Amino acid sequence: MRISIIIILLLESIFGMAQNSEKKPLIIESCNDSIDISANFYNIYDSLTHYSHPSDVLYNNWNTKRIHYKDENGIVKTDSILIILQDSIHERYFVQPIIGPITSHFGYRRYRFHYGTDIDLVTGDPVKAAMDGMVRITTYERGFGRVIVIRHPNGLETVYAHLSKIKVDTNQIVKAGEVIALGGNTGRSTGSHLHFEIRYLGKAINPETIIDFKHARPINNRFYLTDNNFRYLNRIVANKNAKFHYIRSGDTLSAISRKYHTTISKLCYYNGINQSAILQIGQKLRVR
Numbered sequence: 621m622r623i624s625i626i627i628i629l630l631l632e633s634i635f636g637m638a639q640n641s642e643k644k645p646l647i648i649e650s651c652n653d654s655i656d657i658s659a660n661f662y663n664i665y666d667s668l669t670h671y672s673h674p675s676d677v678l679y680n681n682w683n684t685k686r687i688h689y690k691d692e693n694g695i696v697k698t699d700s701i702l703i704i705l706q707d708s709i710h711e712r713y714f715v716q717p718i719i720g721p722i723t724s725h726f727g728y729r730r731y732r733f734h735y736g737t738d739i740d741l742v743t744g745d746p747v748k749a750a751m752d753g754m755v756r757i758t759t760y761e762r763g764f765g766r767v768i769v770i771r772h773p774n775g776l777e778t779v780y781a782h783l784s785k786i787k788v789d790t791n792q793i794v795k796a797g798e799v800i801a802l803g804g805n806t807g808r809s810t811g812s813h814l815h816f817e818i819r820y821l822g823k824a825i826n827p828e829t830i831i832d833f834k835h836a837r838p839i840n841n842r843f844y845l846t847d848n849n850f851r852y853l854n855r856i857v858a859n860k861n862a863k864f865h866y867i868r869s870g871d872t873l874s875a876i877s878r879k880y881h882t883t884i885s886k887l888c889y890y891n892g893i894n895q896s897a898i899l900q901i902g903q904k905l906r907v908r
């Protein structure tokens with residue numbers, strides 16, 4: 621009995637190695653100036669093993685510790701990248717992880733940027749995988765609480781945070797609609813909800829631009845990712861580089877503009893004031 625198990629394991633490892641060495645090269649089909657990273661979607665999915673991970677051709681690494689993928693080579697610069705969310709012919713579907721009202725949108729919340737969509741739930745409600753894929757992260761993090769990250773063969777990653785219970789393991793293959801966790805209120809969270817993110821090469825996309833959460837379906841089964849989807853990043857960088865001046869007695873806009881090598885009109889633009897605005901001592905003025 622034990623010998624036969626050993627033989628099976630040996631055969632499996634030999635077969636696995638052979639499979640690995642014969643891994644077919646992945647071809648990115650290109651048409652005009654857009655690339656279709658989903659061209660090999662089904663081949664990749666069908667060959668998912670210990671040796672291959674979804675969207676390997678795009679990510680080049682499989683890190684099971686770091687929640688956010690860091691793109692070392694800079695974002696792939698293309699005019700448009702086709703992402704397939706749903707293809708009924710091949711039985712690849714999108715399933716909304718939880719049905720419920722949206723309680724917080726993607727974007728600035730006071731001074732912090734919120735990279736996902738929050739959906740209301742009751743602790744213990746089942747949370748489902750949005751698409752087929754492989755679980756890359758199952759961990760506890762201070763902000764996210766219990767969190768799962770799944771990488772999908774279409775190039776996207778989805779993040780599910782503030783969970784009360786995780787029901788999958790790292791490296792596990794999951795199908796769209798499979799229950800992966802129970803919702804909760806762990807981490808930096810006030811009230812039970814699901815914090816749901818959609819990322820491409822580590823960069824978040826506003827989920828509401830591609831998912832119709834009210835009707836729990838994709839807005840389009842396929843869409844093109846363009847620079848527009850990441851325009852918000854410019855604003856975050858600009859805000860991070862912002863510099864402030866606190867008004868002192870005798871300060872004028874023209875003196876401040878000279879001091880910070882800027883112009884009065886820029887000061888007015890940054891602060892939403894006009895040139896004749898009266899400055900108050902102690903007032904915080906953005907100068908860059």
Ligand SMILES: [Zn+2]
Pocket residue numbers: 724734736737738814815816
């Ligand atoms: Zn959130």
